[in-house]
Amino acid sequence: MTDLGGAPDEVLAARAADGDANAFGTLVRRHAPFLIAFATKLTESRADADDCVQDALITAWQKLPDLEDPSKVRAWLTTIVSRNATSRMRSRRPADSIDDVEVESDEPGPERSAIASSQLDALNAALQTLTPEQRSVWVLKEVGGNSYEEIAEQVGASVATVRGRLARARQALLETYGGMEVSMDDTIGNSGYTLEDLSAYLDRGRSPAIAAIDTDAECQAVLASLERFGSLSRELVEREAEPVPQGWFDLVMRDVTRELRAGRDIPLTAPDERVEMVITEGANHELVREAGDAVPGVLVGRTTIDGDMDQLGAEVSVRVTISVLFGRRLADASRAVRDAVIDALGAHTALRVSGVDVVVDNVHTADKLEGER
Known part of the structure; x- marks a missing residue:
């Protein structure tokens, strides 16, 4: 059997689409740790996360022949997991919520690693202060990379509601983690733009450029903090990713071998x-x-x-x-x-x-x- 441990994702996905269970198993070992950590952040339950990811992997095995870009298999898997996780959350939570308002070193040294770990711990604590609805939207957007439309479909809310939840999550994190007092309604600095405006600007990739925002120091500080929070959120999930137990892996692959093409x-x-x-x-x-x-x-x-x-x-x-x-x-x-x-x-x-x-x-x-x- 060919050792596929160092094979690129696109090769593994292509082979798995042809029915190569060994290649699919390599994908599972490579990406399941992140997927489980991601699903745990969404469901707040490791048991639910395990079930979501197992179901997602079986779905992926069945649908791999339809994957258009094998190099993006991780993003594709993350999307399947997010749909499973949000579906599970919707089935156990009331549909309505009070916050539904529509609105450089490769090898860091020990000291730097300790600081980074402390920052991640602080962010994790700040995320726990969000409402479940805010937290799920934050994780889906910042970690899962979902669009507003995709999130709205998954959580069963309007796009405007999703935008409002994310803006309020960002406001809460700016206050509890960033130490900034930012109102949802007041304009920031001398820009004439609110936090919700800045949130939308950030999600558009700061394009087209708005000079009033780009030249305002307070706006730039808020945007830089939000970008940093997103990056740290992804690092947090990566940090919590652990190799999957052999028994868990065997369960997934047992179901896969039952459906060999x-x-x-x-x-x-x-x-x-x-x-x-x-x-x-x-x-x-x-x-x-x-x-x-x-x-x-x-x-x-x-x-x-x-x-x-x-x-x-x-x-x-x-x-x-x-x-x-x-x-x-x-x-x-x-x-x-x-x-x-x-x-x-x-x-x-x-x-x-x-x-x-x-x-x-x-x-x-x-x-x-x-x-x-």
Whole structure:
């Protein structure tokens, strides 16, 4: 079995979409810790978070073939988890709430690490002062990266209500964590803009530029604090992410293996006409993956086999996406994969390969995990 521990996310997602449970398991180990920490912040329950993430991962396994951009698999998984978590919260909480108003060092030293940890602890305490509705909107926006429309759909509220909740969450954090006294109604500095205006400006990426805000020192201090709170919130969830227990992982993968995408039965040449021999469509894809993975410096991503495979000796064309180790000649790697795929299918199936299209869509390094963040 190919060691996929260092494979980029897009390679793992592509392989998993083809039915590679090993690749999906690597994705689970890589991202489940963050997903559970994220869901725990939303549901305020580790048990609920575990259930939400398990359900989300099974959904992801079923829907991976529909994922348009495999490199964004973590964001995609986070979205599925957030939908599960908010659905669970809505089922256990009243629909109405009183706050529903529509409105540089890579390796820091011990001292710096202690300061950073203290800041995260203080932010975590400040988040606990928010109402559950405010906190869920904050986490969905700042950690999950959801749009207002996505949040509104998930929490069952209007976009205006979501904007109001987030603005009030920001006001509360500015006061309890940032030490700033900011009113929702008063203008900030000499800008003529309120906190809700600044909140909307921040969410638009400060575009188009508003000179009255950009040149006002008080506005800039508020915006800088809010950006820092968002960044620290993401760090907080990352800090709380822990490796998943083996038993939890086994439960997820047990459900995955129950739904392995074997596909159609493809006929093989039998030694006797009274004997029917077949190979599954999924096994053909696995043959292609194993053949490509055996080429030094290559990891196979998505595989496609086109042709009337229901017929014995069918002519097929194959398309393989690969990631190549940095420094390896791409043309040499592509030729080696093409030859290996032709040999593997020729040796183990009755298919006649008319051509193999090899596409290099990624370059990886031996010692760096790509796509973890």
